[in-house]
């Protein structure tokens with residue numbers, strides 16, 4: 266089937282001039298009853314192609330790599346990928362993190378053509394695209410294997426410029442952004458992967474102030490951190506209103522035998538709830554299931570719990586007696 270689109274064909278400059286020369290003298294003293302004629306022309310659109318019900322593979326000129334020549338412990342945890350419209354031109358662009366070498370932006374040029382731009386980020390693991398400074402241009406934030414996150418401000422003219430996020434210095438492996446205190450700006454939650462820090466940094470990490478799960482409140486002049494947990498093996502981080510009270514809560518999916526963690530966002534502060542995962546032992550405490558927490562079983566399980574009203578009451582902070590030592594974490 267063909268589709269036709271009417272097109273008003275513009276005449277050339279010479280023809281338009283002649284046409285006006287013929288019309289204008291007679292138009293001075295006459296009504297507009299004699300309108301100039303228009304020529305309509307139809308151009309067929311592309312023939313509609315039925316969906317084949319499958320995905321078409323297209324190669325990108327890029328390879329995300331492990332940190333060394335050989336794949337080492339924890340390199341297989343995966344790397345970040347994010348899609349958003351970075352240049353506000355209406356199409357989605359791609360950002361890929363890389364544990365070795367530069368990360369990359371793939372600018373969407375249309376018709377499945379992507380232009381590569383490299384970012385000199387070191388050992389980037391997760392990637393978020395958010396408008397950190399609320400200037401209307403989406404910025405890029407990477408987490409790294411061993412250090413704090415890096416912030417790449419989107420200068421719409423000069424490109425992406427690496428800058429510091431004042432107050433954010435804790436090592437982070439997973440990260441997520443949301444307005445947690447409903448004051449209109451984006452706050453940050455980070456969580457570490459301590460196994461890798463211990464492996465690589467050894468005693469310097471063991472005798473440091475540690476990492477763990479951090480909430481960074483955006484003050485407008487910088488970020489003020491609050492530590493919710495001293496330890497984490499965070500493969501995944503989810504900000505989700507699990508008790509449907511209008512405030513986003515924090516869910517951390519941990520690797521190994523460390524139980525997953527949940528903090529409720531209450532008026533009195535962050536309330537740690539570890540017992541829901543103890544009740545779900547076998548689903549969330551084994552390392553393999555924890556790995557699948559984000560991509561397969563875990564997230565769906567949490568969504569089902571929140572939607573099922575009898576179970577949702579389990580997450581009502583008024584229905585439990587919290588351990589005061591675990592309510593707000595410790596610095």
Ligand SMILES: [Ca+2]
Nearest residue numbers: 350351352356
């Ligand atoms: Ca774009």
Ligand SMILES: [Ca+2]
Nearest residue numbers: 396398400402
């Ligand atoms: Ca921005």
Ligand SMILES: [Ca+2]
Nearest residue numbers: 444446448450
């Ligand atoms: Ca906020």
Ligand SMILES: [Ca+2]
Nearest residue numbers: 506508510512
């Ligand atoms: Ca909530």
